[in-house]
Amino acid sequence: MNPDFLIIGGGIIGLATAFRLAKEGAQVTVVERNIVGAESSWAGGGILFPLLPWQYAAAVTDLCDLGAARYPDWVASIQASSGLDAEYWNCGMLVLPPFDTDTAQIWCHQHQWRAEMLSARNYLPEMTDIDALWLPDVAQVRNPRLIKSLRGAVSALGVQLMERTSITALAGDTHHIQHLDTTNGKLLAGGYITCAGAWSQGVLSDFPPVKAIKPMRGQMLLFKSHPDLLKQVIYRQGIYLIPRMDGHILAGSTVEDVGFDKATLPDTRSALMDTAFELLPALRTAKLVQHWSGLRPGSPDNIPTIARHPDVDNLYINAGHFRYGVTMAPISADLIAEVILGKTPGMDMTAYQWNEPASVP
Ligand SMILES: Cc1cc2nc3c(=O)[nH]c(=O)nc-3n(C[C@H](O)[C@H](O)[C@H](O)COP(=O)(O)OP(=O)(O)OC[C@H]3O[C@@H](n4cnc5c(N)ncnc54)[C@H](O)[C@@H]3O)c2cc1C
Structure with missing residues (x-):
């Protein structure tokens, strides 16, 4: 029997969408070119908060706020379903200058994030005595663990994962998709949801208007230290350190x-x-264990598209989450599911429509 929905791409966005739709009782298949969760969703840092959020449009910070707020319950339901810990950790984040402290504090107050200016030395004893912004409620998740847990959770709900299967074409006319051509033959479903991250523009190229989503590489280092060395996320001028519970530091x-x-x-x-050694000199004694890169799904102003195609009645997109796809995943999955199932989305969706392309900055 054909599934109700075929999801193109098994990153965190595709899996989160599958999880939500399967919870609604839908039959869902995720088609993944590689193995699920091996691209941007594996490579990311897992901070559940935008870096300097006061610099972003409300269309970004609204999704991040709602995503972060849903995380504890969302992760709990994934873990209950899979039995696997995603290592969600409310570790807090210290933002070091330079940044506009007044704007930052006003933004935090308006968005109900607790925030306090304090000496950076409270958390980084070797740092010079500068004022920093302490955000005690910022959490993180360990991406590879979350993906494993999500994989188990969707499988427990009956979602079929077709791995090592690449979508080669969406076959249909200007109003309706008939089937997908894949490296494993033709696949049919009631609805088709593109969650192909940085590759979404290519997947949808025959269905204009073209989406302006393009890869934006991020390189990351992983150190192995001991769990007491760092217990908060540290951010300064575009670079961050993220501690994991077992003593790894990104x-x-x-x-x-x-x-x-x-x-x-x-x-x-x-x-x-x-930069890492400047922020945390004790890291010099830690072992560098890995250096990797991932391709974020870059989109104009960091605003994802969460919408039905303007003309094709059974084609949807949930992609372009750029720097904050891990944070946005729970709310973004809820919103696309509400659009697909004909429910009224819980927020204004104007900013996330399938519009004419703009260039990615
Ligand atoms: C270095 C780095 C740090 C980051 N840090 C954070 C952070 O701290 N917090 C945060 O919230 N976000 C962070 N992000 C961003 C976040 O990781 C991404 O926004 C998110 O992972 C996007 O998820 P996705 O599922 O859309 O994409 P992906 O995980 O890339 O998944 C897309 C999937 O589609 C598959 N696919 C593509 N084409 C096809 C096809 N033709 N057929 C079948 N399958 C296909 C791919 O193989 C891939 O598995 C970071 C990203 C990077 C790279």
Whole structure:
């Protein structure tokens, strides 16, 4: 029997969409070119908060606020279904200058994030005595663990995962998709949902208006230390350190417009290491265990598209979450499911429509 929905792409957005639709009782198949969760969703840092959110449009911060607020319950239901810990951790985040402290504090107050200016030395004893913004309610999740847990949860709900299967074409006319052509034959369903991350524009190229989504590379380093070395996310001028519960520490990340190129560069490794050691000198004794890169689904102003195609009645998109797809996943999945199922979405969807393309900055 054909499923109700075929989801193109098994990153966090595709899996979260499958989880929500399956909970509604739908038959869902996720078609993934590689194995699920091996692209941007694996590579990301998992901070559940935008970096300097006061610099973003409300269309971004609204989704991030709602996503972050849903995380504890969302992760709990995924873990209950899969039995696997996603390592959700309310660890807090320290933002070091330079940034506009007045604007930051006003934004935090308006968005009901607790925030306090304090000496950076409270958390980084070797730092010079500067004022920093402490955000005690910022949480993180360990991406690879979340993906494993989500995988188990959707499987427990009967979602079929077709891995190592690439979509080669969406076959249909200007009003309706008939089937998908894949490397494993033809697939049919009632509705088709594109969650192909950085590859979404290519997947949808025969169905204008073309989406302006393109890859934006991020390189990341992973150190192995001990759990007491760092217990908060630290951010300064585009670079962050993220501690994991077992003593691993991530240092990232770059934002590079280099196409579908996942190379990791020695110069970038040196630059990231220098910044990481400046922020946390004790990290010099830690072992560098990995250097990787991932391709974020870059979109204009970081605003994802969560919508039905304007003309094709059974084609949907949930993609283009750029720097905050992990944070936005629970709310973005809820919203696309509400659109698909004909329910009234819980928020104004104007900003997330399938409009004419704009260029990615
Ligand atoms: C270095 C880095 C740090 C990040 N840090 C954070 C952070 O701290 N917090 C945060 O919220 N976000 C962060 N992000 C962003 C976040 O990871 C992404 O926004 C999110 O993972 C996007 O999820 P996705 O499912 O849309 O894309 P992906 O995970 O890339 O999944 C898309 C999937 O589609 C599949 N696919 C593509 N084409 C086809 C096809 N033709 N047929 C079948 N399958 C196909 C791909 O193989 C892939 O598995 C970071 C990203 C990076 C790279």
